[in-house]
Amino acid sequence: MKLVILRLGHRIHRDERVTTHVCLTARAFGCDGVIISGQPDEGVKRSVEDVVQRFGGKFFVEMKRDWTKVIKEWLESGGEVVHLTMYGLPLPEVIEEIRSSNRDKLIIVGSEKVPRKVYEMATWNVSVTNQPISEVAALAVFLDWLQQHREFYIEFENAKIKVIPSAREKKVMRLA
Numbered sequence: 001m002k003l004v005i006l007r008l009g010h011r012i013h014r015d016e017r018v019t020t021h022v023c024l025t026a027r028a029f030g031c032d033g034v035i036i037s038g039q040p041d042e043g044v045k046r047s048v049e050d051v052v053q054r055f056g057g058k059f060f061v062e063m064k065r066d067w068t069k070v071i072k073e074w075l076e077s078g079g080e081v082v083h084l085t086m087y088g089l090p091l092p093e094v095i096e097e098i099r100s101s102n103r104d105k106l107i108i109v110g111s112e113k114v115p116r117k118v119y120e121m122a123t124w125n126v127s128v129t130n131q132p133i134s135e136v137a138a139l140a141v142f143l144d145w146l147q148q149h150r151e152f153y154i155e156f157e158n159a160k161i162k163v164i165p166s167a168r169e170k171k172v173m174r175l176a
Contacts (some may be wrong), residue, residue: 002079002104003031003146005139008067009112010038021136022109023048023061029143029151031107033060037067038111056159071106071121079104080123084138085114088125095145098124107142109135 005026010019015038023034023044036044040063052059064070071081080103098105108118119125128138144151164171 001102003143004074004104004106005031005034006067006070006106006108007034007036008038008108008110008114008118010036010041010044011111012039012041015111016041016044018134018136019111020044020047022139024051025136025140025143027052027057027059029140030147030154031143032058033062035062035064035070037064037070040065054159054161056156057154058157068117068121071108071118074104074106075121075123077104079106081106081108081121082142083108083114083118083122083125084128084135084142085110085119085125086127086130086132087119088127090130091126091128091142091145094124094126098126099146099148105146107139109139111135 003026005022007019007022019036019041026034027048034048045061045063048059048061074081080098080101082098082105084107108122110118126142128141160174160176162173162175164173
């Protein structure tokens with residue numbers, strides 16, 4: 001199953017750091033890539049591509065202004081859309097249904113106020129708590145539940161750097 005994140009409404013300067021963290025979280029949890037809608041931001045793209053180049057894996061960052069077209073094309077190709085929002089159905093109540101489908105998933109996280117049309121187009125509107133929460137935290141919790149902790153065992157191909165787990169120190173292995 002392909003997992004792609006759609007970051008809605010990115011605003012340069014205001015959202016640069018959080019959007020970068022959305023991308024890094026998506027990559028670390030095994031997603032295939034992130035589509036950023038809103039203002040094009042080559043700085044975010046370069047930062048994430050630098051991490052991919054050093055830590056490995058196949059991960060893309062694309063900029064697309066028309067998020068409605070992205071969602072429509074995703075659905076038309078047979079994929080499903082998961083919108084993470086505090087107004088959706090609680091994650092524990094829908095995760096089995098989402099997980100049981102092997103169809104590709106487009107996971108939407110907002111930045112600015114999310115238009116009603118997103119709620120209407122989504123296959124699922126899912127809440128990670130019914131309280132205001134960081135989109136980075138909501139994404140991480142959702143992906144962990146979806147993948148049942150498998151992110152801890154991902155091996156990223158073509159890595160030049162690998163972190164070695166340690167109880168007391170930073171251990172890094174240079175691979176290239």
